[in-house]
Amino acid sequence: MWLSGNSRGLNRRKRSLLMTDNQETRRLRRVVQLTMEPGRQEELRLALLDLRKDTLEEPGCAEFDFYRSLADDAAFLLVEDFADNTALEEHLDKPYTQAFFKLGFLKSAEPISREWLA
Numbered sequence: 001m002w003l004s005g006n007s008r009g010l011n012r013r014k015r016s017l018l019m020t021d022n023q024e025t026r027r028l029r030r031v032v033q034l035t036m037e038p039g040r041q042e043e044l045r046l047a048l049l050d051l052r053k054d055t056l057e058e059p060g061c062a063e064f065d066f067y068r069s070l071a072d073d074a075a076f077l078l079v080e081d082f083a084d085n086t087a088l089e090e091h092l093d094k095p096y097t098q099a100f101f102k103l104g105f106l107k108s109a110e111p112i113s114r115e116w117l118a
Contacts (some may be wrong), residue, residue, distance in 0.1 A: 003091065003116050004035070006015070009103055010101060011049075014115075018086070019070075020078070022073070025116070027062070027078070027081060027082065027083060027089070028081070028082045028083075028084055028085055028088050029063075029079075029082075030079075030080050030081075030112075031076070031077060031078070031083045031109075031111070032080070032110065032111050032113050033075065033076075033077055033109070033110050033111075033112055034066075034073050034075070034076040034077070034078055034080040034106055034108070034109050035074055035076075035103050035106070035107045035108045035109075035110075036076075036106055036107050037052075037074065037076050037105075037107055038073065038074045040066050040105055041068070041073050041104075043075070043105065044105040044106075045068065045076075047100055047103055048066050048078075048107060050096070050100075051064075051097065051100045052064050052065070052066070053097060054096045054097075055080075055091060055094075055096075055097070058083050058087070058091055059083075059087075059110045060083035060084070060086070060088075060090065060091070061080075061081070061082055061083075061087065061091065062081040062082070063080060063081035064078075064079075064080050064081075065078075065079045066078045068110065074107075077112075078109075090095065111118025
């Protein structure tokens with residue numbers, strides 16, 4: 001089980017911006033499992049909230065939500081939805097994204113495969 005890291009849920013306004021003529025553009029949606037060294041969970045949660053706030057302002061971002069595992073305090077799931085790979089690459093190059101990674105919270109960040117979700 002996972003506990004939501006935020007209270008807003010999906011940003012539907014942004015999500016609708018990625019739709020054209022009732023057809024979705026080629027979007028990039030990923031679920032990433034984040035693990036960290038035990039003991040810094042609250043610091044990571046606060047840093048993710050800041051990162052989420054900035055990321056949702058990006059024109060190519062439709063969703064950026066995270067969930068803390070109820071079974072493992074050192075594990076989070078990140079659900080991210082970008083307009084395309086270019087939007088994701090631009091996100092990764094943003095100063096606030098780079099600053100988040102430099103904080104050194106993460107032990108690993110592994111995308112979850114479709115097979116795992118099936």
